[in-house]
Amino acid sequence: MDPDAVAKAFVEHYYRTFDNNRADLGNLYQDGSMLTFEGAKTQGSQAIVAKLTSLPFQQCLHNIFRGAACLSSLAALSSSPMFQLIPTPQGSFYVLNDIFRLNYT
Numbered sequence: 001m002d003p004d005a006v007a008k009a010f011v012e013h014y015y016r017t018f019d020n021n022r023a024d025l026g027n028l029y030q031d032g033s034m035l036t037f038e039g040a041k042t043q044g045s046q047a048i049v050a051k052l053t054s055l056p057f058q059q060c061l062h063n064i065f066r067g068a069a070c071l072s073s074l075a076a077l078s079s080s081p082m083f084q085l086i087p088t089p090q091g092s093f094y095v096l097n098d099i100f101r102l103n104y105t
Contacts, residue, residue, distance in 0.1 A: 022053045028095050035098045
């Protein structure tokens with residue numbers, strides 16, 4: 001399995017789901033999954049989805065080759081997301097670690 005193809009397919013699916021219905025992202029996480037969002041840690045699928053659905057921004061512009069930019073109401077902010085994907089016995093992947101940082105430069 002080509003790691004670049006897996007990463008590209010995952011990121012496309014993740015951000016399409018993020019934009020359309022963040023609650024559906026729970027399928028990508030497990031109980032041991034960890035989201036670190038701007039240094040704040042959240043563990044478990046349900047808690048991660050609660051955090052993601054509570055984020056104040058609604059509009060996001062994603063460049064899957066260089067990261068993601070989330071748009072606020074006034075200005076664009078660049079971000080650096082990082083996903084650690086783990087294969088499942090069924091042949092799919094889940095997110096073990098999801099680290100998100102805003103770039104203020």
